Amino acid sequence: MTPARRLSRGAAVAGVTLVLSVILAAVGFGALNALPTASRADRVAVRVLQELARIRRTASEIHLAGRRPISATCVRRHHRELVATRGLRITLDGPRIVGQPPRSEMPEDVVVAIADLAVCPGVASAELVNRVLAGPVPGFLELRWHRQLAYRFRISRDRPMVLLYVSRENRSPIGAVLVGRRIHGWSIVHAMRTRRVNAGLSRK
Amino acid sequence: MGVPPPTSSALTGEAPAVVRPVRLEIRRRVGASWHKAQSTALNTVKTPAVRQILIWWAASRVIVVVSAVAVQASGWPSRGWSPSLSRYPLELLATWDGRWYRTIAHRGYLLIPGHQSDPAFFPLLPILERVVHAAGVSLTIGGIVLANLGFLAGAFIFYALSKELLPERDALRTVIYLTIFPVSYVFSMAYPEGIVLPAMAAAALCAIRGRWLVCAACVFVATLGRPEGVVLVIPIAAILAKKWHRLPLADRAKGLTAALAGPLAILTFMGYLWSATGDAFAWNKAERIWGRSFQLRGLYSAGVELMAMPRHHNYWLLRDAVFVAVYVVLLLVALRARIPWYWVLAGAVTVLLPLWSGSVQSDARFGLLSFAAIWGLAVVGRHRAADWFVRIAGPALLVAAVVTIPLRFP
Numbered sequence: 001m002t003p004a005r006r007l008s009r010g011a012a013v014a015g016v017t018l019v020l021s022v023i024l025a026a027v028g029f030g031a032l033n034a035l036p037t038a039s040r041a042d043r044v045a046v047r048v049l050q051e052l053a054r055i056r057r058t059a060s061e062i063h064l065a066g067r068r069p070i071s072a073t074c075v076r077r078h079h080r081e082l083v084a085t086r087g088l089r090i091t092l093d094g095p096r097i098v099g100q101p102p103r104s105e106m107p108e109d110v111v112v113a114i115a116d117l118a119v120c121p122g123v124a125s126a127e128l129v130n131r132v133l134a135g136p137v138p139g140f141l142e143l144r145w146h147r148q149l150a151y152r153f154r155i156s157r158d159r160p161m162v163l164l165y166v167s168r169e170n171r172s173p174i175g176a177v178l179v180g181r182r183i184h185g186w187s188i189v190h191a192m193r194t195r196r197v198n199a200g201l202s203r204k
Numbered sequence: 205m206g207v208p209p210p211t212s213s214a215l216t217g218e219a220p221a222v223v224r225p226v227r228l229e230i231r232r233r234v235g236a237s238w239h240k241a242q243s244t245a246l247n248t249v250k251t252p253a254v255r256q257i258l259i260w261w262a263a264s265r266v267i268v269v270v271s272a273v274a275v276q277a278s279g280w281p282s283r284g285w286s287p288s289l290s291r292y293p294l295e296l297l298a299t300w301d302g303r304w305y306r307t308i309a310h311r312g313y314l315l316i317p318g319h320q321s322d323p324a325f326f327p328l329l330p331i332l333e334r335v336v337h338a339a340g341v342s343l344t345i346g347g348i349v350l351a352n353l354g355f356l357a358g359a360f361i362f363y364a365l366s367k368e369l370l371p372e373r374d375a376l377r378t379v380i381y382l383t384i385f386p387v388s389y390v391f392s393m394a395y396p397e398g399i400v401l402p403a404m405a406a407a408a409l410c411a412i413r414g415r416w417l418v419c420a421a422c423v424f425v426a427t428l429g430r431p432e433g434v435v436l437v438i439p440i441a442a443i444l445a446k447k448w449h450r451l452p453l454a455d456r457a458k459g460l461t462a463a464l465a466g467p468l469a470i471l472t473f474m475g476y477l478w479s480a481t482g483d484a485f486a487w488n489k490a491e492r493i494w495g496r497s498f499q500l501r502g503l504y505s506a507g508v509e510l511m512a513m514p515r516h517h518n519y520w521l522l523r524d525a526v527f528v529a530v531y532v533v534l535l536l537v538a539l540r541a542r543i544p545w546y547w548v549l550a551g552a553v554t555v556l557l558p559l560w561s562g563s564v565q566s567d568a569r570f571g572l573l574s575f576a577a578i579w580g581l582a583v584v585g586r587h588r589a590a591d592w593f594v595r596i597a598g599p600a601l602l603v604a605a606v607v608t609i610p611l612r613f614p
Contacts, residue, residue, distance in 0.1 A: 009453060012453055012457075013453055013456045013457045013460065014457075015457075016453075016454065016457030016458075017457045017460040017461050017464070020417075020420070020457060020458065020461040021461055021464060021465075021468055024420060024421070024424055024461065024465060024468060025468055025471070025472045025475075028424055028428065028468075028469060028472040029472050029475060029476060031331060031428075032327055032331070032428075032472065032473070032476040033476075034331050034334060034335075035308065035309070035312050035313070035327060035330060035331060035334065035480075036310070036311060036312040036334075037312045037313075037480050038311060038312045038313065038314040038480070038481075039311075042311065042314050043314070046314060046315070046316055046317070049316060049317065049318070049319070050317050053317065053318055129316060129319050132314065132316060133307070133316075133319075133321075135307075135310065135311060136311065
């Protein structure tokens, strides 16, 4: 067999292989499209989770019904989060409260409400992941929150209901609403990504 | 085919060697066409073998299902996990990864950065679950039914494949051992192994018989079910290389397509992930969060994980490590029994390559698709004592494996 003929035979085999492979891949890709695609709510929630992972600190103004507004900050400390207000420190491990003031100082449901409305990134992230994994994220809406374009998610499974509001511009949290049986309230949140900004704010 | 030597042993569970006169008569009458048809995969499975395979498949599945129902009904080991039998029947067989496949079928792929997510799981089972779900069957039950029926089909095709490489007795023993293998409970769970087994066995059988297009389709399907399907590139390429000079041009192209079908399926899956999640490497990223990423020091990391086992009380790793050792021994037995080197190599890659991802976890399950290891076990079973041992210990360990499922992430 001459080299030219061998080359043409090789090219023919490669060409047919390529055509068959393309057909196989196209049929396979078509079959894969039988799967559903994630909803817009889920995709937005994933982007919010990415943003929450970057946030190191939040400062919030919490309004609980029948009480004066409370200023709170939440910072990350060694895989835990610390919510601090005047005269109150709450330590959180994921969504669980692991350290709180003596009961005599503040009712337990108020402590829980403050922990929820402070929108610690770890807490919000853990709750939102649970909602995403369980199926379409509930309570998703595109709306305006305090004159900002925002997305809304429900991040708690049941009562008290906690609604998280995030900016449509940068997906960082801008507020939360809590509706419980005996207590309800809302908060305005400022989220900060870096230590440098945190340090500046903490001196104010 | 020939008449098998006269032997009948209820113990070994092999086909009685009595050829009935009626069958001989049919053979004479049908003549040449019968012999032609005999070469097809279906007809290579003889009626007594069909009966044996059906009995062993049914018995082993009854063991798995009854054990699962008993565990669920008793609420063992913790009262915290006790889904009601009437509302969630066979929930135990749909736990672990079964939940993730169900999520994909229900919601599609979604990569959640920094958290365990579903792009780590391959799409074949969720696609089939959706097809069954469209007929009104729940995703959970659909997954379990698909796995069990797939395993039955896989048992027959694996028998036909085994007969190409081993004597008929060994081939039958291979399938019997596979049905009662301690880890074979995953063939009854909402896992893809049950449907990947027939696809892989059919791909191998078609490669041996030179049906390259069907082989390519089977490899593609198998790889969309489990990444182990890619390993078929080794035996298919070896078989193709052997036959290359005798093949016409068209068959060479078909053979090459079959050899490349596994990697092609992976690329197709990556393309789909890119369109669905915006990230073609979502699979790798999700696997990393699940604790798996291929690296040079992966084997060392797997060893470190094994050493740290007592500290983390993760004794499941020990089970997986024991099975890896057993698979390696069986692969050596298969090599010694003159199973072609490329099957043994493919089996070794199936069992050992996952160790380079940094974990021993689940390797017992991965090894189920290492055909050469199961053939090695069948060779060991030529000894009467070993045969007895496997047939008694297998079902007992199968029960133990099912009963202990809720001990880990119920």
